[in-house]
Amino acid sequence: MKRLVIFLTSMPAGAYVSLRVGAALGGYGSVQSFFQTAPAPTIVVALAAGFAAVAFVLGIVTGDYSWVDRLWSTAPPVFAWVYAANAGYAAPVLIAAVFVTVWGARLTFNFARRGGYTTMEDYRWPILRERIGSTAAWQLFHLLFICSFQVSLSVGFTLPLHALGANGSATVGPAFIGFLLLGVAALLWETVADEQQWRFQNAKYAARDKASGSAGRNLPSGIDQDDIERGFRTNGLYRLSRHPNYFGELAVWWCLYLMAAAQLGTVLHLSVVGPALLTALFIGSTRFTESITRTKYPEYDAYRARTSAIVPWPVKQSPEVATTREISS
Numbered sequence: 001m002k003r004l005v006i007f008l009t010s011m012p013a014g015a016y017v018s019l020r021v022g023a024a025l026g027g028y029g030s031v032q033s034f035f036q037t038a039p040a041p042t043i044v045v046a047l048a049a050g051f052a053a054v055a056f057v058l059g060i061v062t063g064d065y066s067w068v069d070r071l072w073s074t075a076p077p078v079f080a081w082v083y084a085a086n087a088g089y090a091a092p093v094l095i096a097a098v099f100v101t102v103w104g105a106r107l108t109f110n111f112a113r114r115g116g117y118t119t120m121e122d123y124r125w126p127i128l129r130e131r132i133g134s135t136a137a138w139q140l141f142h143l144l145f146i147c148s149f150q151v152s153l154s155v156g157f158t159l160p161l162h163a164l165g166a167n168g169s170a171t172v173g174p175a176f177i178g179f180l181l182l183g184v185a186a187l188l189w190e191t192v193a194d195e196q197q198w199r200f201q202n203a204k205y206a207a208r209d210k211a212s213g214s215a216g217r218n219l220p221s222g223i224d225q226d227d228i229e230r231g232f233r234t235n236g237l238y239r240l241s242r243h244p245n246y247f248g249e250l251a252v253w254w255c256l257y258l259m260a261a262a263q264l265g266t267v268l269h270l271s272v273v274g275p276a277l278l279t280a281l282f283i284g285s286t287r288f289t290e291s292i293t294r295t296k297y298p299e300y301d302a303y304r305a306r307t308s309a310i311v312p313w314p315v316k317q318s319p320e321v322a323t324t325r326e327i328s329s
Contacts, residue, residue, distance in 0.1 A: 001118055002118075003062075003064065003070075003117060003118055003119075004117040004118055006058065006062075007067070007070050007117060010054050010058060011050075011051060011054055011071070011074075013054070014050040014051060014053060014054030015047050015050040015051065015078075016031070016050075017050060018046045018047060018049050018050025018051075018053070019031045019034060019035070019043070019046055019047065019050070021046070022034055022038070022042065022043070022046035023038075026038060026042070034046075039086075040082050040083050040085075040086035040087075040162055040165065041159075041162055043082050043086075044079045044082050044083070044155055044158070044162075045155065047075075047078065047079065047082070048075070048079075048151050048152065048154070048155045051071055051075055051151050052068075052147040052148055052151040052152075053147075054067070055067035055068045055071065055146075055147045055151070056142065056143055056147040059142055059146070059147070060139070060142075064120060064121045065121050065122075065125045065142055065146060066116070066120075066121035066122045066125065068146050068147055068150045068151060069111070069116060069121075069122055070111070070116060070117055071151065071154070072107070072111075072150075072154065073103075073104045073107035073108040073111060074104060074108060075151065075154050076100055076103075076104055076154050076157070076158050077097075077100050077101045077103075077104040077105075079154065079155065079158040079161070080096065080097040080100040080101065080158055080161050081097050081101075083096075083097065083158070083161035083162050083164070083165050084096075084097040084161070084165075086165055087164070087165030090164075090165065090168075090169070090170045091170055091171060091172055092164045092167070092169060092170075092171075092172050092176060092259075092263055093161055093164045093165045095172065095180065096160065096161050096164055096256060096259060096260075097161065099180065099183060099184075099256070100158065100161070100256070102187065103187055103252055106187065106190075106191060110194045110198070113198070114198070124288065124289065124292065127292060128141075128288070150281075153274070153277055153278060153281065155274075156271075156273050156274030156277055156278075157253045157256070157257075157274030157275055157277075157278050158256075158274065159270065159271035159273070159274050160256045160257045160259065160260035160271040160274070161256075161260075162271070163260040163263075163264060163269055163270075163271045164259070164260050164263055167260075167263050167264055169263055172263070173262060173263065175262035176259050176262045176263055178262075179255045179258040179259045179262055180255070180259055182251070182255045182258075183251070183252055183255030183256060183259070186247075186248050186251030186252045186255055187248065187252055189237070189244065189247070189248040189251070190244075190245050190247075190248025190249055190251075190252065191248075192236075192237060192244075193237045193238075193244035193245040193247075193248055194245050196222070196233065196236040196237055196238065197233060197238075197245070199220055199222070199223065200223055200227065200233040202220075203219055203220050203223045203228065204228050204231070207219070207228050222235070222236060230297060230299045231296065231297045231299075232293070232297055232300060232303070234303055234307070237312070238307075239307070239315060240307070240308065240312035240313060240314070240315070241307065241308050241309070241310060241311065241312045241313070242286075242290075242303065242304065242307050242308065242309050242310070243282075243286055243309060243310050244312060246282050246285075246286065246310045247310050247311060247312060249278075249282070250275065250278060250279055250282060250310070253274060253275040253278055254275045256275075257271055257272055257274065257275050282310065283310075286309055286310065290304065
């Protein structure tokens, strides 16, 4: 609970300070004037700078380097509503802002129920710190990648809302609606994937608490005893993809970009940088995460050999056959 209180107090404070700095540097006179007259991307960058600075300081002070993880689902909706307000709540930007807000609420709920706002940092950071070795090198990574790059990335993948606002259209076309519906489908896919993993992890830890003779009894529907024994899920959406939640997340942001592209009538606009960089990040995250998973679970390599990494794909019949969809370690 202490971390939640720190997060809820420090992030708004950091955002306000950054807005004041932005107002002073831009000669706007006040935060209110800055908010009312500055270009929306300028306001968003100021907010992002405040968030990143607070996350960096909190990481050093608390020794917990997951403060940006707590911003992952909460900062983008803030940015989205800045764009919506700047565009006078025109229908395309308003619809996109609501879509991003629903995405953020769902992901925040999933992160919160896993203890993301109340417990210690992501399990991967201590492992990465050990691999880096040097304290100075780690803090440089913390500043440049965890805080600066990842917060900047959230600015990048919300840029389509700026494109929608700059377009000036107050109506939406059929292509926009089509990509919105695909985005909703992606959000539902991600929700199902997270729910399947949540139920599996709960069942796995419950089974471990039981005597070995009763571990296979009363498993929730959809949970396979063989998966419990091997330590990771291979059925449901995880039969088609090792990381179906990643696929859903990426599809959400690519659909948002395509919603903007549909309104603009071209795919050649700057906001493509957001989903493109997010895709690269998820590929790297998959490689790093699975390098840890493979050391914990002996059967994981066989699962990797027959199951697509991110994009859902039919199970390969022969574990030895690799495909171009496989992300190599």
